[in-house]
Amino acid sequence: MEKTIVVLPGDGIGPEVTREAVRLLETVGERFGHTFHFAYAKLGGVAIDETGTPLPEETLKACLESDAVLLGAVGGPKWDRLPGPQRPEAGLLALRKALGVFANLRPITVYPPLASASTLKPEVVDGVDFVIVRELTGGLYFGPKERRKGDHGIEVSDTLVYSEQEIERILRLAFELARQRRGHLTSVDKANVLESSRVWREIAERLAPEYPDVQLTHLLVDNAAMQLVKNPRQFDVIVTENMFGDILSDEAAMITGSIGLLPSASLGSGGPGLYEPIHGSAPDIAGKGLANPLATFASVAMMLDYGFGLGAEAEAVRQAIARTLAEGWRTADIAAGGPALSTEQMGETVRNALR
Numbered sequence: 201m202e203k204t205i206v207v208l209p210g211d212g213i214g215p216e217v218t219r220e221a222v223r224l225l226e227t228v229g230e231r232f233g234h235t236f237h238f239a240y241a242k243l244g245g246v247a248i249d250e251t252g253t254p255l256p257e258e259t260l261k262a263c264l265e266s267d268a269v270l271l272g273a274v275g276g277p278k279w280d281r282l283p284g285p286q287r288p289e290a291g292l293l294a295l296r297k298a299l300g301v302f303a304n305l306r307p308i309t310v311y312p313p314l315a316s317a318s319t320l321k322p323e324v325v326d327g328v329d330f331v332i333v334r335e336l337t338g339g340l341y342f343g344p345k346e347r348r349k350g351d352h353g354i355e356v357s358d359t360l361v362y363s364e365q366e367i368e369r370i371l372r373l374a375f376e377l378a379r380q381r382r383g384h385l386t387s388v389d390k391a392n393v394l395e396s397s398r399v400w401r402e403i404a405e406r407l408a409p410e411y412p413d414v415q416l417t418h419l420l421v422d423n424a425a426m427q428l429v430k431n432p433r434q435f436d437v438i439v440t441e442n443m444f445g446d447i448l449s450d451e452a453a454m455i456t457g458s459i460g461l462l463p464s465a466s467l468g469s470g471g472p473g474l475y476e477p478i479h480g481s482a483p484d485i486a487g488k489g490l491a492n493p494l495a496t497f498a499s500v501a502m503m504l505d506y507g508f509g510l511g512a513e514a515e516a517v518r519q520a521i522a523r524t525l526a527e528g529w530r531t532a533d534i535a536a537g538g539p540a541l542s543t544e545q546m547g548e549t550v551r552n553a554l555r
């Protein structure tokens with residue numbers, strides 16, 4: 201297989217973790233006989249410094265023409281005083297929009313050797329392995345907003361708007377994902393109160409017969425928030441509206457207790473997906489070789505899986521990460537004061553496990 205991957209190293213620790221991720225992909229290519237072409241482009245602060253804009257035309261063009269996009273992270277104190285639309289983060293939001301990535305996937309995996317890294321009890325988090333699918337380009341964050349003068353002071357509204365097509369495509373993506381995993385889909389809504397949730401539920405019920413191998417469950421969002429910390433092992437795939445997903449995915453991230461391990465994928469309808477660690481540019485540790493590259497490696501596994509349909513290769517990457525951790529290798533963020541590898545050494549260790 202031959203694929204072109206646009207690499208956007210970005211700012212801070214972004215270049216450090218993406219460098220190791222590219223090396224990892226090269227090792228995947230060697231072991232499984234694939235050729236990955238890497239095209240480097242600028243996004244975020246580094247793009248502002250060189251071109252005056254966080255998302256240059258040529259970066260966008262390269263991304264749209266690629267098979268997948270791998271991003272480090274953007275932003276940092278150097279650009280913090282710029283007005284909103286000129287900031288590094290604006291480049292990332294514009295890129296997500298231009299790629300039409302309406303589904304944000306965040307897998308929540310607890311590696312057994314790190315079960316005690318969570319603030320929850322090890323017996324609650326051990327073996328947790330689920331994915332949150334958050335609708336990313338519609339819902340409450342994108343509906344009409346208004347602030348007006350009323351009889352009793354300001355009147356204000358945010359509107360939760362979805363079309364049937366938007367709901368159906370995110371649900372289908374989640375059904376497909378559940379089918380590839382353990383066959384359980386939990387659709388989270390607020391159908392006891394919101395009309396949009398009732399329609400969401402109706403559409404889910406209409407689609408369900410097309411996925412007889414998937415068991416569909418509905419859960420109200422407030423109960424979902426409780427279940428996530430009470431018994432997170434019950435979940436396989438969770439699908440939900442934009443704001444519900446924003447809140448629940450941050451809550452779920454804390455089940456693992458470690459930001460340096462968590463990947464994400466943003467997918468659309470067929471175009472290139474965007475794969476990135478959930479952490480930021482970590483300016484406090486940038487340039488010191490302290491960054492944990494495993495979140496970016498796990499994002500690479502998602503690219504192989506969802507972007508290229510290379511399930512065995514993705515599993516090999518995940519196994520290499522799991523084995524490295526099981527053997528006791530740690531970067532500083534997860535070493536609990538013990539001996540730690542540098543970013544580059546961790547990269548080399550995982551590549552060796554993969555070989």
Ligand code: NAI
Pocket residue numbers: 213272273274275276277289292459460476478479480481482483484485490491492493495533
């Ligand atoms: P952050 O995620 O960059 O850092 C939070 C803490 O976690 C820091 O102490 C950092 O050292 C640590 N950390 C993060 N990733 C790590 C890794 N791979 N290995 C070891 N330790 C790691 O969040 P923060 O500090 O709020 O934001 C820093 C900058 O990043 C800001 O400019 C922010 O806007 C930007 N940001 C960018 C994102 C993106 O590009 N998608 C997402 C979140 C923040």
Ligand code: MG
Pocket residue numbers: 446447450
């Ligand atoms: Mg959030």
